[in-house]
Structures are given as structure tokens and as C-alpha cells.
Amino acid sequence: MKNFLVFISGLVFGIGLIISGMSNPYNVIGFLDLAGNWNPSLAFVMLGAVGVTLIFTRLVVARQKTIFNDPLHLPGTTQINKELVIGGFIFGAGWAIAGFCPGPAVVSLGAGYGKALVFIIAMIAGMLLHDQGYKRKTA
Amino acid sequence: MNFTIDWGHFTPWASLFGGILIGLASIMLLLFKGRIAGISGILGSLMQIQNTPSGHYSWRVAFLLGLLLSSNLYGLFFTLPTSQIDSSYLTLIVAGLLVGFGTRMGSGCTSGHAVCGLGRLSMRSLAATLSFMAAGFVTAYIFFHVILGN
8 A cells, every 4th residue: 555655656756747848858958058048947847846845844744754654764964065065066967968867767768768768777877886886985 | 158048848837737746746755655755866775785674675666666657647648748868879878877876976866855855944955956956057058068069
């Protein structure tokens, strides 16, 4: 039951990405490329999404439990460090050149785009490179 | 450099509505499973194969399956919009490597840091969001106008 509801959450998330136009990398690049033909749509997506999370996250956090009375798993780290910022720079650079971030890439894979598969395989390789390589070395 | 707006692709209402659905889906995951809807974290944690507690995989697979099948469900009722992916395979590979490495190093992506993190007023997520947005704008300019010469 829980996992079915989680599955529904994933479906709604994906449908939101499709309706918002953000599953299409062209629209993402259209936003990030200010000097091109600028498309402000992504700002409206963020406005809608963050508007909702701003209102409702505090209500869920206040009750401290899920509807099944399980504990919440909220990130405990609040530290703003070098990894956070440099990781953000690296992610942002990759996001801008192809217009894909992880969510839209998964949705596009589901829609049957072979290019999304190429991106996702490279993305997983990048994740492993960090977790198994970089992080191990520095840990 | 002249500034123009792409009115042909600008969809304020659909984007706002889609964004609201993305926000609601994040709240649903928090309410049903107590988890932050951060796609890079969910996907990245699936790659972790050692010392995983029971139930480590199931909800993550369920959420990703929902994302994966969303196009099919949407396509049952409406015409699925076509995506325009102009990037070359080389660009996709470089972009994928950067996105994978960067999201793991920075502990999140657009969904975890921007949609969920800003919604819980996390200063850490605000710093992350400002970092990847700034890098996104600068890189787009350099890549499309200096390197590709558009």
C-alpha cells in the first residue's frame, strides 16, 4: 500500500514535469540561455512547485509523522560547505549544456527517447565516479 | 547581445499548473513515506549496494517507476508533447557525467534542493540552488554562444 502510494507520487511528479514543459530539454535550455530566445517558463514551474511545498511542508513537518505514523527522514545537515557549492556548479554546468536534470531525464526515458538513455547511463557513471571514486578517496 | 522572449514556447499557465503538481507530488511522498523527493538522491541511493537497511530499494524503485511510466499514463488521455533534444551524443555524455557527479557531490538536484529544500526554508538548499542556477546561466552562455557560436 505504502509503495503503491509512493508510485502514485512518482506518477504525479512525472505528469507535472510533462505538463510544465520541463520534460523537454529545449524549454530548459530556453530558460538558462538568457542570450538566446529566452523562455521564462521554468520560473513559473518553480513558482508553482515551491509555492506548494512552502505551504504544505511545514504542516507535515509539524505532525512529525507520515499518515502511516512512520517517522520523517529529513536531511540533518545544515552546513554550507565547499562540496555543496562546487557540486552545485558542476551539476549546473551539465544541466545547462543538455537541458536535462535527473527527473526530466527519467521521464524522457519512459517516453522512449534513446538520447535520454545515453544521458542517464552517463549520469549513473558520474554518480558512481563520485561515490566509489572521489568520495572514497577523500573520506 | 540582444534580449528577446521566445513567446512561441512560453507557457506560463501550463508551467505554473505543472509546477503545482510537482510540488504536490513532493508533499505526497513526504506524507506517505516521510521522504524528500530528490530524484538524484533516490537514483543515486539505488547504486548503493553495501550495508543497505531493509526497504532501502522498494520505495525508491516504486517512485522511479512512477516517473518512468508517467508518459504512458499521460499518453492514454492526451497527446504527449514531443521533446526536442538537439544535443549531440558527446554533449549528452559529458552532461550526464557532470550532472551525476555534481548532484552527488552537492547532495541534490533541482527537485531535492530547489523544489523541496526551498519549501522547507533550508539555507543549505538555497545555497545549492543559487550555485547550480548561476552555473547554469554562465555555462549556457559560454557553451551556446562562445563554444558553439550560435
